Amino acid sequence: MPGRHGCIRGPMTQIAYLVLAHKNPAGLAEMVTMLAGHGDGVALHYDRRGAGFAGLRARLAAQPRVVLVRRRRCGWGEWSLVAATLDLLRAALAAFPEATHLCLISGDCTPIKPRAHIARFLAEADRDFIEHHDFFDSDWIRTGLKEERLIYRHFVNERRRKWLFYALLDLQRRLGLSRSLPEGLTIRIGSQWWALRRATAQRLLAHVDANPHLMRFFRTTWIPDETFFQTLVPHVTPRAEIENRTLTFLAFSDYGMPLVLHDDHEALLMAEEHLFARKVSPGARRLRARLAAHYAAPAEAAGRGGDARALYRYYTWRGRHGQRHGIRIWAAGRDIGEGRNIHLVLCKAWHVGRRLAHGQRPLMPSFGYIFDEEEAGLPPLGGLSRPLAKRKRHRRAFLNVLCRTLGTDRLMFCLDPGDLDIIADLARDPCRLRLLDVAIPIDDAFLAGHGARLGLIAPGTPETHRREVIATLHRQLAEERRALERMKLDHVHRIAPGMPHGRMAGEIAAFLDATPEQVRDAIDLETLFD
Template sequence: MTLGFVMLVHTAFDRAAQVARYWAARGCPVVIHVDKAVRPKDYKPFAEALRPDPNIRFCKRVSVEWGTWSLVEATQNGAQALLRNYPDVRHVYLASGACLPLRPVEELRAYLDDRPDTDFIESVTTDEVTWTIDGLEMERFTLRFPFSWRKQRRLFDGYVDLQRKLGLGRKVPDGISPHLGSQWWCLTRSTLEAILQAPDREQMDRYFRHVWIPDEAYFQTLARRYSGRIESRSLTLSKFDVQGKPHIFYDDHLQLLQRSDCFVARKIWPRANRLYDTFLGQAPDAAPRKEPNPARIDRLFSRSNLRRAEGRTGLISQGRLPAPHWDGTRTCAAYAVFSGFDDIYGDFDMWLARRIGGRVHGHLFHPARAEFAGGERVANGCISDNATLRDYRPEQFLTNLLWATRGERQSFQFGPGDIQDVRDFLARDPNATIVAVTGAWAVRLFRDQRDFSAIRSEAASLQKTELAFIQNLRATSTKARVTVWSLSEFLENPMERLQHMVELIMGHDPRRLTEVPELPDLTGFGRFLQTLRNEGMKPVTTGDIPPEYGERQ
């Protein structure tokens, strides 16, 4: 009987009982501390079911709260009961009710028998700690923390700030050097007895009672005082996310846990039946014993934490949108936005699709519906053309469309007659290439046969919207590749403008365009613009197009 366990339990009692029985049946005594806050109707059946086992005992209970001295006190109670009742125990392993042995306990016992004088406890000086959250490293040892971080957060933060401003602090007791590390350790009997029976234990307990998160500092610091040999690592596999919360392992993590070669893992989901059945049912391996190697899966967890913090490029959680000032890449792939070309050329979409390939949509943000390529009503990813659905979250409509069609170039039209909520998003997206011909709406209105007063009113509205779009494109925050021509600049040399536009999308191509859309008949177009001016509407975004433009010679 060289190995014993102290278990801290506060929930999932059926799983805790299953693991405790597993260890006890294999000759490892277990002392269980149950949080005093647990209701009697939950505690009594759990205790009564396990008490008949001679290798399972219960210790004095305390009410446990995260980050407080109560966790250390519960551990002390369990360790003292284990050492007192089982004198043959040489190593004491601290575990929780959510822990699960990944390898047969016989292998763990043999591993410790080969290292009878070694303490396994992560113990790192505060100068070398890189995992602490909220900036409290050495300060957790020199300030006082009488308020609960979880239940009295404003008082906690306010009192920390007050102590900093007033220069208040506490002196670290002589004879110790503050260390931090994982709560889950495996200590030798001699080291643990030295800590619990130290002449100055009362002083040490009084000091650590006011350290923040003392369960990560008490044994980690005092083990350095008494241990003859420390391996600064935990034999328990525990992984944490970017917020300092433990990862929970589920059934689909089975192969991942097997690759780690660790002896114990936490935190296991209570209903992970496959994990419990697999690991508690395995026999000892006759092959040479393997060294625990959590580094094998560290890379996966690092990627997981990075994915959680930054997401996947172009795929944004609907429950956690980026802040307005966020400047990361907003979409998953490059795409092109054309403004004004379809007002000039009636068959621009078909010509563009033949020239650059991919999927060329119409006006995705048309007020009536999203004009998907080919007149489709539902695009990849079951994205509907319904305007109400699209306009609820227009930015996410676009990012979802690009994600669902990734691998295929996407292009679409966008003009002043479209829903404008997305224009700032387009301008700030590094994946967007925006090519605009301003004032092109005038060509469409030129062919309109309505009453001229209605045309003038629509022209004024379209130009006002377009000026706001141009302002977006010229803002210092713009990340998109932007090319803007006025209508007059475009009409000076349409072939060269179209050639430049294609090269922006496709990259430099030495081949020159041999086929371009046919310009409409613009006879009288200059006089039309002059008439707008005469009626009090000045078309500034069209550029300088004289009244005689388009007159037959």
């Protein structure tokens, strides 16, 4: 039956999703396809600065319930975000005349409740959901500029042109160029993300079109995506028909950074009362798959628990005081694990090591110098793989997670022979460790190149200093070799330039648990050391 302002109740509820996105086109296409696949409309704005738009458009070309709006260059705190949202609103109203509700979400968002539950919730509530706190009396703005956001004009992006932004602000202060707020308008502030009924959206656009001075005012405010809709929706809609909250869960750390959601946040989100969540990591594949399946479930499958923000603050506080709710992955899985086979290539010449590793990918997952290079072709592993220092600090747990993620008990990667602490640590693990020691001729030319890669030698380095560096490097590498030999490691295989190819193939085959024929098919032994 019709509700207030003609909103349709019950099973006829249709949603139009307005999506603001700027990255991760592959994940975005999956989410948009999921939303449209349940019969709802999707209006999508993809930032003009975002990469991969051609592929995104191609992947969505067969979706009749998806419209792409004109791309704008958007910047944090700029009017461009509001302009893009208005484009989405107009496009959705025109393309989806049956839509009863319009929900603004970001490309980092995902639904955390079944679609049936979302539709029933919106129909039964029959109201708009948008945060709209009083701009001046609330504590929404904790630090920094407050009334200056409104009474002065802002023409440049604060993050990209910080000096000019504050120079122009200071100039307006000194010249007394403040302005009055629009007459009869109570400025309000809140989250960028909202859900409006169709009639509300139509009234808002009609009011904006009839009052162009409002657009002129907000166009030069700072961070208008937190004030424009939050001010105008209560201005055109009775307050009793608006709920002062967002339906999107988002939380911030005590450092002011948004909480990024990973696979291990699943239980937290499933019990959360919000309908959507932001920001879900592109690497949280298991979480995204679980939420996609949950979206297709019956309405009764929707869980209900405590306040996820309060839970997040509680668990974070306990973690800061050494009283974690659960055991961290690097404590629970601090060993690689018995029964797993680690094939470790020790090679000072990294290009040779990479050739060996990459050539063996048909036999097992193989990587380059994963403890020395930030980008090593790794799959998404949440927060455990970055930064590099964290990966090295929790190396056994990292390898445990990598094996589980890849679904393998065999793993091959490269290591610089100078990483003696990592070698010794892996040797203590109950896994089955096999090493391929690749001998590289150490002459002055090699050491000069090695010194250049380390930043110790430059083209203009004096010859006396150059020779001192080379001599020091020679002593360092010789000591590394002696230290490695003192470890008396088991299952060590060795190859070197000049070794007969038959013998070399046999050593590599024994290292890999493969046949010499498989080795010759995978690696060009003629050019291996070039």
